[in-house]
Amino acid sequence: MGKPTVHDIAREAGVSLATVDRVLNARPGVREKTAARVHTAIEKLGYVRDIYAANLARQRNYNFVFILPDGQSQFLHSMRDAIAEARVGLLADRSDIRTITVQLRDPAAMIRTMHRIEHARVDGVAILASETPMVRDMIAHFKERGISVVALVTDQPNSERDHFVGIDNLAAGRTAGHLMGRFARRPGRVAVVLNTTQARDMVDRRLGFDEVLTRDFPHLVALPSLEGRDDHERTAQVLNACLDSVGDVSGIYCVGAGMRGVTQVVAARGLTGKVTVVGHDLTPHTRAALEAGTVDVIINQNTGHLVRSAARVLRARCDGAPVIASQEKIRIEIVLKENLP
Amino acid sequence: MGKPTVHDIAREAGVSLATVDRVLNARPGVREKTAARVHTAIEKLGYVRDIYAANLARQRNYNFVFILPDGQSQFLHSMRDAIAEARVGLLADRSDIRTITVQLRDPAAMIRTMHRIEHARVDGVAILASETPMVRDMIAHFKERGISVVALVTDQPNSERDHFVGIDNLAAGRTAGHLMGRFARRPGRVAVVLNTTQARDMVDRRLGFDEVLTRDFPHLVALPSLEGRDDHERTAQVLNACLDSVGDVSGIYCVGAGMRGVTQVVAARGLTGKVTVVGHDLTPHTRAALEAGTVDVIINQNTGHLVRSAARVLRARCDGAPVIASQEKIRIEIVLKENLP
DNA sequence: TTGTAAGCGTTATCAG
């Protein structure tokens, strides 16, 4: 009738509940022959364990920490909001997620954070940080202590992270390149703005962008990167300087943060609808810019998906369960004003 | 220490477990005064019920049925695959989802299906069907029997469905219009192919498409709809006839099924890379067409998201829980070959 | 109107 339970297995195999449980959880103290009988019964009845009942009995709760860099970028705000929004739903799922903000350039702060987490019975952490030796060490430290780690948004490919939750930035850059190529209103040069040339995501995006532009749209020429350093004033300033010297561009690609500086310049110079602007990350600001036409298209990674996926993956790691790749793949979203969510 | 449980509430309010439970589930047979005491305790301790423990005790299982039309479209295949893929995960979540295929034009079959579902202790159904009086009646029938209903992919706005899971087709059409406008390589006419002018989704998409084209891209003129009737042969035939008579088009918008007919014509006439092709729904075929360059862009609704969202919504309805709108909103995805998942 | 006690499927402790 209903699904088979441990009781059914026990009866079928002619053993007690405890033995079934030992076999189920691969605990020692069961003769091979007995274990075999249990396994046969499991197969025969098609048993599948009720993970919620198990978690209830175990009183298992999951403590996860999201480590975010300090900073005021709109994307980070959006991540924080997404974490807060996901929190309540996850709590009902026995997962408590907390956010810790850390100054990545301050070694002392990093170490403090590390110890704080280590002593707080944390089961897993999701780290959003640029790729540095210190972050790598932090990840190794956690892994040594049996704490699961996922890299969030920015991969940490040379670390021991269990998983990466985020988009393929090379592909994102290619997508930007294709859109710039098709959307640009005339041949010409394309200004490229990014916050820093140090970060791998930025480099990857730029690489993908250049690849597509060079191959498929030779009438567009990408200019050297302008560094905004996460500061709108500076972004506006370097972009203005570039436009002054180049005279005219047919597109602007904003690779990372700095959209506020870009839209400010575009609006001030009356370039709306003349220069094609491609940027990343949907925020209240870029949403308004899309609606106003200052920005043509935004390439987005859904922060809600990022957070929920990170939580699901951490849980799967803790349970030793497999992750369903298709469900955890973060899509590169293309957002026009017509398909704004 | 741990989260408060019903025991804590009972102790705090000076009542028994049963009374707490009655209050929690709003069952009758509790004096107002007593109920108030319990509520105070709940507030004070910040109690939040463990829904998994509750479901365990209740032995609650959810039986959901997805009703799909018969038909061989790639999109339907993709839906079936998505349901099969979601099935195992949902089963672990106490939700059993089954698929029933029904011939929408056969009243007898519809009625058989209705009764079959009605007698199978089904808790909710997701219906993917065009908007007809018979479907509307079916929904009313289910609702009368306390079965939750969500409309899937195609809304049934004049029915009693509890929820609609799908995209805004007007917005999807606008998105297609914008992309056609920006992607088209030269001014000219645009052929519009759809399977039938009877279905509301098709009409909505066409409306949105025309709206944007007329307003923002007057250099492109959309031609009258060509009806493919879900048949590639016929689609190819009417499209060929159209191209023969018009002489030259700068774009083709395939509003619904029929992409195989379209790509066949585009390839045969050597129009790849010359005519801009915009279509809907990512399938193995459209994926290959994107990669080959026969199709420029696909507007997609993620079938995995559709299925999981429908299941979550049905469950929420059964539990009387609210649905989290932001999580259930199905995005209008834009897929280029660069951001193919 | 309220309380007691058994039980949901799993785990864990402690004897045997």
Next chain:
DNA sequence: CTGATAACGCTTACAA
């Protein structure tokens, strides 16, 4: 090595 038995947090007959 194996088996009773009591939890886990919640629901629900059945009594009182």
